[in-house]
Amino acid sequence: MMKFSDDKLKEVQRIINFYPDGKQKSAVIPVLHLAQQEFGGWLSTETMDYVASLLKLAPIEVYEVATFYSMYNLKPVGKYMFEVCQTGPCMLNGSDDIVKYIYDKLGIKPGETSADGLFTLKTVECLGACGYAPMMQMGKNYREHLTKEKVDAIINECRNEATAIKN
């Protein structure tokens, strides 16, 4: 049975308190973020049903939201997700080369996950970092002014972190 930790349940309650009484449906987007972060980086049907039960919503009300917004992953993803922006301003500054370089290094195309389950590559549309292009989002933060060397460093950083966690 899927369940948030007590700390996370407190966070859910804090979010529900953002809205007037009876308007806890508004919490669905932030609570889905929390659920995705806690339950493996993606939203399974079970996860969405759990969120629905927490917010006293019909499951369909959660599904229709989860399928609309691009930050929710509806399939399993790797431990680290490289979300590379490819819209106009990033393209002008070489984002295509970054996507290709990640393919050369990790053998994954947009939408694919590496065989070791560590990396998923996703191309995304404008993330509001146009002046710091090319860029990608990784987890909560942006990695900006990307170069091949920086991509190498990020890949190493992820691999080292994953090894450290395993040991």
Added chain:
Amino acid sequence: MGRKLLLDKAHIENIRLYDVYRREGGYRSVEKALKTMSPDAVTEEVKKSGLRGRGGAGFPTGMKWSFLAKPEGVPRYLVVNADESEPGTFKDRYLMEFIPHLLIEGMITSSFALGSNRAYIYIRGEYAWIVDILEQAIQEAKNNGFLGKNILGSGFDCEIYVQRGAGAYICGEETALLESLEGKRGNPRIKPPFPAVKGLWDCPTVVNNVETIAAVVPIINEGGEEYAKIGIGKSTGTKLISACGNIKKQGVYEIDMTISVEEFIYSDEYCGGIANGRKLKACIPGGSSVPILPANLLLTTAKGEKRMMTYESLADGGFATGSMMGSGGFIVLDDTQCVVKHTYTLARFYRHESCGQCSPCREGTGWMEKILLNIENGKGKMSDIDLLWDIQRKIEGNTICPLGDAAAWPVAAAIRHFRDEFEWHITNADEAQRRNYGLMHYADPIHVPVTA
């Protein structure tokens, strides 16, 4: 140096913290408004300032506020639109990241004017780390008596909450934003009713951009008339411009609206010129939705006048020869860039972001993307150019919200001004795979017809 009202203190160390912000004169507008002014007097100052919405539409803020319905016993809401998603635009992010208290201060003063006791910042989901910055600023303001119950003994209560989106450009449209804030898909609502009458949870609501609300702070501190003295004509005050693309110094600049486009691009105070010794080919001056202009029409209007960084001058000539201030997302293309490819990435963006409610937008954005990709890949036909033109005409004006127009305009402007580059891509398909069209005549002096 131009006047700076929003970012003048953004460089000060630790200005992100309440103590430093307060020491530098922060929260004076709240004290002035709550202790010495009535809510209507605050709105009056905003009207006098001539402030226009900084999100893109440029609608007068004071007028928007005065439309707010005030039925007895019904809560009213201020919602700040921080869903900054227009390609080329990253100014609100900068403001929230570096000087978050300016937004919080502006929200308290604005909430007082509007009679809103509960305000929301709807921020795009990807700006996840900025949520923490804003929540810290809100907590600090609360600890110091600027939020909560009976602020400064005035009897006015106000709370601010931060709501994260989850990746949807459409939620920058104010009614889609409200749907999203209610926990639904971001489908824009049919208007009327406007949010001022029926907004969040069916209550009267004002939705304003981050920069707009921040500008309320200097307006109240200095007075609306003083604010209106900066700038030219109906372009009053200062504007944040996020400059990107092929320029030397990308970043966020605060301009007073008195400088020319040429000065903005080439002066060391701003963009510092075109990067890598290249030449200016084209520019989208106000975010990806507004018309792209070739270098010559960017710097000079069709009448032969110097084009200025103001709402009026950027729009001079209408869509035939002008563009728009829009969101201030200033995207510069150098002479190595391909307008076809660039337009394709924008078409792909709008196809991805269309919410799917209206057929012209849902289907049309997909068709435009496919046709542009074909041309870019050397598989285009000459008839495709007219087909693209036809599709964009059938999207524009035929949708519930402005996303349809926003998707149509970049394609229309690219064909209008760069038709020969599209034709070259089709007639020289093999060569177009190996090299770009280049600068050609796009920076040549324009012929100004002599009128009697």
